[in-house]
Amino acid sequence: MRFADLLDFAWQVVRGYRTRTLLILLAMGIGVAAVVAVTSLGEGARLYVVNQFGSLGTNLVVVLPGRSETSGAMPGVLIGKTPRDLTLDDALALKRSRAVRRIAPLVIGAADVHVGARVRETPVLGSTAELKDIRGMEVALGRFLPESDPRQILPVCVIGAKVAAELFGAKPVLGVWVRIGDRRFRVIGIMARQGESLGFNTDEIVIVPLAAAQALFNTEALFRVLVEAKSREQIQYAKDDVEEILRLRHEGERDVTVITQDAVLATFDRILRALTLAVAGIAAISLAVAGILIMNVMLIAVTQRRREIGLLKALGATGAQIRLAFLTEAVLLSMGGAAGGLAVGQTIRYAAVQLYPAIPFQAPWWALAAAPATAVITAVLFTLAPARRAAMLDPVQALSRR
Amino acid sequence: MIRLTGIERTFIVGDEMVRALRGVNLEIAQGEYLSIMGPSGSGKSTLLNVIGLLDRPNAGTYALDGRDVTGLSDDELARVRRVKMGFVFQFFHLVPRLSAEQNIELPMVLAGIAPAERRKRLARLLADYGLEDRAKHCPEQLSGGQCQRVAIARAMSMSPLVILADEPTGNRDRHTGQDVLAVLERLHHDGGTVVVVTHDPEIGSRAHRRLRMIDGAVISDERAPDGVQERAGGAAT
Numbered sequence: 001m002r003f004a005d006l007l008d009f010a011w012q013v014v015r016g017y018r019t020r021t022l023l024i025l026l027a028m029g030i031g032v033a034a035v036v037a038v039t040s041l042g043e044g045a046r047l048y049v050v051n052q053f054g055s056l057g058t059n060l061v062v063v064l065p066g067r068s069e070t071s072g073a074m075p076g077v078l079i080g081k082t083p084r085d086l087t088l089d090d091a092l093a094l095k096r097s098r099a100v101r102r103i104a105p106l107v108i109g110a111a112d113v114h115v116g117a118r119v120r121e122t123p124v125l126g127s128t129a130e131l132k133d134i135r136g137m138e139v140a141l142g143r144f145l146p147e148s149d150p151r152q153i154l155p156v157c158v159i160g161a162k163v164a165a166e167l168f169g170a171k172p173v174l175g176v177w178v179r180i181g182d183r184r185f186r187v188i189g190i191m192a193r194q195g196e197s198l199g200f201n202t203d204e205i206v207i208v209p210l211a212a213a214q215a216l217f218n219t220e221a222l223f224r225v226l227v228e229a230k231s232r233e234q235i236q237y238a239k240d241d242v243e244e245i246l247r248l249r250h251e252g253e254r255d256v257t258v259i260t261q262d263a264v265l266a267t268f269d270r271i272l273r274a275l276t277l278a279v280a281g282i283a284a285i286s287l288a289v290a291g292i293l294i295m296n297v298m299l300i301a302v303t304q305r306r307r308e309i310g311l312l313k314a315l316g317a318t319g320a321q322i323r324l325a326f327l328t329e330a331v332l333l334s335m336g337g338a339a340g341g342l343a344v345g346q347t348i349r350y351a352a353v354q355l356y357p358a359i360p361f362q363a364p365w366w367a368l369a370a371a372p373a374t375a376v377i378t379a380v381l382f383t384l385a386p387a388r389r390a391a392m393l394d395p396v397q398a399l400s401r402r
Numbered sequence: 403m404i405r406l407t408g409i410e411r412t413f414i415v416g417d418e419m420v421r422a423l424r425g426v427n428l429e430i431a432q433g434e435y436l437s438i439m440g441p442s443g444s445g446k447s448t449l450l451n452v453i454g455l456l457d458r459p460n461a462g463t464y465a466l467d468g469r470d471v472t473g474l475s476d477d478e479l480a481r482v483r484r485v486k487m488g489f490v491f492q493f494f495h496l497v498p499r500l501s502a503e504q505n506i507e508l509p510m511v512l513a514g515i516a517p518a519e520r521r522k523r524l525a526r527l528l529a530d531y532g533l534e535d536r537a538k539h540c541p542e543q544l545s546g547g548q549c550q551r552v553a554i555a556r557a558m559s560m561s562p563l564v565i566l567a568d569e570p571t572g573n574r575d576r577h578t579g580q581d582v583l584a585v586l587e588r589l590h591h592d593g594g595t596v597v598v599v600t601h602d603p604e605i606g607s608r609a610h611r612r613l614r615m616i617d618g619a620v621i622s623d624e625r626a627p628d629g630v631q632e633r634a635g636g637a638a639t
Contacts, residue, residue: 001511001512001513001514002511002514002516002517004517005511005514005517009511012499012500012504013499015499016498016499307495308495308497310495311491311495311497312508312512314456314483314489314495315483315484315489315508315509315512315556316480316481316483316484316485316509317480317512318476318477318480318481319477319480320477321512395456396451396456399491399495
């Protein structure tokens with residue numbers, strides 16, 4: 001039988017038995033739509049987190065005082081025994097590593113910032129000029145902290161966009177003296193609006209030189225040290241060097257936690273990929289259920305079309321031709337259903353993007369390929385048995401029913 | 403052309419074995435017009451099915467044009483059936499979702515004949531059977547007689563050796579029945595071999611050779627001289 005005729009024959013069947021066609025289309029369509037929609041959501045979440053982490057800064061290694069119990073802990077989580085302080089000398093010593101491009105020590109606290117009569121309790125970050133480049137921050141007005149000896153207390157500050165707006169309103173900002181805590185600082189720059197990046201939002205903070213912050217908060221201990229490796233490949237070397245340098249300085253104790261952005265990222269990536277796969281698996285199960293539905297519908301069709309099958313055989317159709325006819329119908333129907341499912345799935349994805357524009361919902365390519373393929377394969381597999389049964393019908397008996 | 407020797411066909415109905423054909427011997431030459439008559443259950447339809455390669459005997463041999471077709475597989479039977487046998491069923495068995503012309507070309511589609519060739523044969527068949535203006539209609543829009551002509555056109559589409567008709571006038575009014583017979587007889591006139599199964603002696607007596615069956619055996623086989631129609635029950639040859 002010619003291929004074009006086979007398709008035509010199958011198309012006639014599809015048109016002739018509308019209920020059955022609709023049922024199968026629905027089953028396949030829902031299965032495929034589910035896989036596409038669900039994997040879009042999962043992949044969107046994954047990409048969102050990856051991008052968020054990505055904006056942390058490239059090639060970043062973070063040093064925290066204290067040893068955490070588990071590796072790959074999030075920055076900001078401190079679990080450990082009595083931590084030895086991370087000092088400025090520790091931080092400066094890290095520059096010795098050949099894999100390290102630059103470092104920025106961090107001290108953090110909260111203080112009242114006074115501008116004229118206005119007061120705002122604001123997080124205050126103490127660091128060095130390198131912080132700007134390590135974190136990829138941008139200055140909107142004026143300049144960032146000047147390069148200087150980190151032990152020198154310079155009475156300058158850089159304020160975040162939101163802080164500036166709240167404290168100064170429309171009044172001029174640069175060059176104005178503000179009071180932070182019990183000291184006076186001159187504003188030399190305003191940060192560009194940045195938005196949130198995993199809890200670090202420059203809009204809401206004030207940045208002062210490290211020594212000034214240490215004096216403000218009366219502490220020698222560093223909150224963090226940010227280390228930038230020279231390249232992506234050197235991140236691991238930087239990490240190893242940092243650990244070793246600090247171990248030697250701390251009398252052989254490993255009492256710091258060194259986190260690479262990579263490790264955290266990798267963990268999240270793994271978790272979310274696994275989640276997406278798991279949900280895709282569940283959606284695939286729905287396809288299998290659809291397959292069982294197809295098998296039942298096809299079996300009913302074989303019974304319904306007994307006389308027709310008997311006739312076809314009487315006219316000289318071989319068993320193989322009968323089987324082929326049924327399988328072609330299954331392929332046609334499943335492809336149609338899959339196409340519909342893809343369309344619906346993408347519509348859901350589009351709707352999700354409208355609702356949550358921040359999250360890059362996007363069905364991964366493997367889902368868009370695998371879902372329709374699974375649909376077609378399922379349909380064919382579950383039609384094999386009914387097709388065989390049809391092919392084995394005895395024409396005389398099949399025709400004899402009135 | 404057709405030689406059946408010692409054909410046995412047994413069915414299992416429930417617990418019983420029913421011998422539908424008992425040791426039937428039959429020779430049919432090309433161009434014969436044959437009727438098979440007998441009461442219900444006599445095995446006439448079964449014999450027709452065996453002749454038409456629709457059913458395989460349990461014992462005996464069947465030689466078609468000198469070739470032994472008894473042992474062929476289902477698929478091989480289908481292929482021989484496709485080109486050599488044309489069936490006209492009592493209840494038409496037209497595919498309801500296909501138009502008249504799609505029904506007629508069905509055997510050609512199954513045989514893989516090219517669309518251009520199909521169209522040619524289709525045009526000729528539609529003309530021969532007066533179905534040109536009904537070609538695109540579905541069976542439910544056709545009268546009984548038209549349906550039967552579609553069925554015959556379908557049977558003829560592969561230019562088979564033998565036309566096998568099972569009760570062609572079975573459930574139709576007299577007038578359409580005569581129409582159908584006229585068509586069959588014209589086929590015979592043009593050189594075709596026609597085998598008709600019927601329980602109606604008036605129909606059966608129009609054939610030039612008449613078989614009678616009872617209980618799976620052929621009890622009489624009469625030939626009428628050309629042009630003369632004898633009534634059923636006449637003298638045996």
